[in-house]
Amino acid sequence: MAYAAAKPSSPSRSEQIILFRVSGQLFAISSASVQEVRSVDSLAGASAEISVPSLKKVRHTLQRGEKPFFVVNGAAHFGLPQTPGALVFVLHRTRTALLVDGIEKMTSMTRLQSLPQAFCRDERAWYRGLTALDQMVVPVVSPDGFLTEHEISLLDSVIAEQQPPADTDTQVTQ
Amino acid sequence: MTVATELELQSFVLLRLGDRRFALAARYIAELVAPSRIFRFPHQTPKVEGVILRRGRIIPVCDVGDILIGKSILSRRFYLLAVRNYGFQRVSGSVLTNPEPRKEWVAIPVTGECELINAEITPAGESEPHHVSGWLSHNGEVIEVLNIDALTPGPAQTPTHRPVPSYVEARP
Numbered sequence: 001m002a003y004a005a006a007k008p009s010s011p012s013r014s015e016q017i018i019l020f021r022v023s024g025q026l027f028a029i030s031s032a033s034v035q036e037v038r039s040v041d042s043l044a045g046a047s048a049e050i051s052v053p054s055l056k057k058v059r060h061t062l063q064r065g066e067k068p069f070f071v072v073n074g075a076a077h078f079g080l081p082q083t084p085g086a087l088v089f090v091l092h093r094t095r096t097a098l099l100v101d102g103i104e105k106m107t108s109m110t111r112l113q114s115l116p117q118a119f120c121r122d123e124r125a126w127y128r129g130l131t132a133l134d135q136m137v138v139p140v141v142s143p144d145g146f147l148t149e150h151e152i153s154l155l156d157s158v159i160a161e162q163q164p165p166a167d168t169d170t171q172v173t174q
Numbered sequence: 175m176t177v178a179t180e181l182e183l184q185s186f187v188l189l190r191l192g193d194r195r196f197a198l199a200a201r202y203i204a205e206l207v208a209p210s211r212i213f214r215f216p217h218q219t220p221k222v223e224g225v226i227l228r229r230g231r232i233i234p235v236c237d238v239g240d241i242l243i244g245k246s247i248l249s250r251r252f253y254l255l256a257v258r259n260y261g262f263q264r265v266s267g268s269v270l271t272n273p274e275p276r277k278e279w280v281a282i283p284v285t286g287e288c289e290l291i292n293a294e295i296t297p298a299g300e301s302e303p304h305h306v307s308g309w310l311s312h313n314g315e316v317i318e319v320l321n322i323d324a325l326t327p328g329p330a331q332t333p334t335h336r337p338v339p340s341y342v343e344a345r346p
Contacts, residue, residue: 025215025216027215078216079216079218080216113231113232116225116232116233116234116278116280117258117260117276117278117328117329118219118222118234118236118258118278118280118326118327118328119217119219119222119234119327120219120327120328120329120330121217121218121219122217122218123216123217123218123219126216126217130225130232132227132230132232135227136213137213137215137225137227137232138215139215139216
């Protein structure tokens with residue numbers, strides 16, 4: 001009698017992540033979510049200031065392609081003490097660039113636990129979940145959780161107001 | 175004691191917070207563990223201190239001291255791991271697709287020894303706080319029986335009705 005071959009146990013799926021710090025706090029983000037990592041110093045010519053009193057976590061924009069990315073100060077977003085910030089993560093499929101203090105390391109996670117239901121405020125949008133790494137628990141941020149659609153619309157409208165109409169000079173000189 | 179009286183007795187765990195004792199139906203209790211490192215990260219939910227890691231499971235720590243004794247619990251002897259019912263799972267908007275309640279463990283810091291007793295519960299009145307599901311009498315002391323679902327934070331739709339559900343399996 002022939003027996004079916006035992007199925008090999010499916011290898012545990014892992015996801016590459018970047019561990020980074022903001023104001024001393026450790027976070028993780030999927031490396032697939034990060035399009036580009038730039039030092040703040042290298043962005044001097046590519047960024048512009050923006051001021052929205054109701055959205056103080058965004059002070060700069062970064063031009064990449066057709067639409068600007070909004071630089072979200074990680075410390076301000078998470079309500080942590082302000083730090084200067086040294087790196088910017090430009091996030092895939094978002095309009096967000098995230099200002100962080102630095103990268104701790106790159107590693108992989110094999111299990112992402114959903115955020116416990118006890119957490120029931122804005123953090124549910126901030127995090128994809130939690131992961132245990134080296135007997136530590138690290139929150140895994142959601143790239144979409146830094147700016148809401150409403151906030152992006154607000155920022156876009158401020159940019160539109162700041163840009164003078166294309167024919168302004170012509171009208172003035174006539 | 176008559177058979178009828180025996181049937182009305184339920185098991186409760188008595189827990190100590192500061193100078194006061196409270197009771198929780200034993201069916202809610204999953205485990206009593208020594209304090210371990212709390213991992214904290216930014217969030218906005220009041221009463222949640224952080225999480226602990228217990229056999230690979232990440233469990234939120236809910237500091238209920240403010241509600242129960244008017245101050246945070248700083249000195250802690252154990253964490254009582256209790257099963258918290260978060261209502262029904264919702265899928266695709268507001269359609270209820272799963273009749274099973276969603277349960278998760280929460281850790282409640284306690285400051286002293288815990289004790290298992292059998293006692294009769296007197297249901298709380300409507301005027302009592304939602305986190306009180308009833309009262310019991312033990313060694314001359316009247317002790318609040320806690321409703322863990324109302325005591326710990328969760329989504330707004332979480333049911334906080336009284337009396338407590340008749341059965342909660344300690345396996346979320």
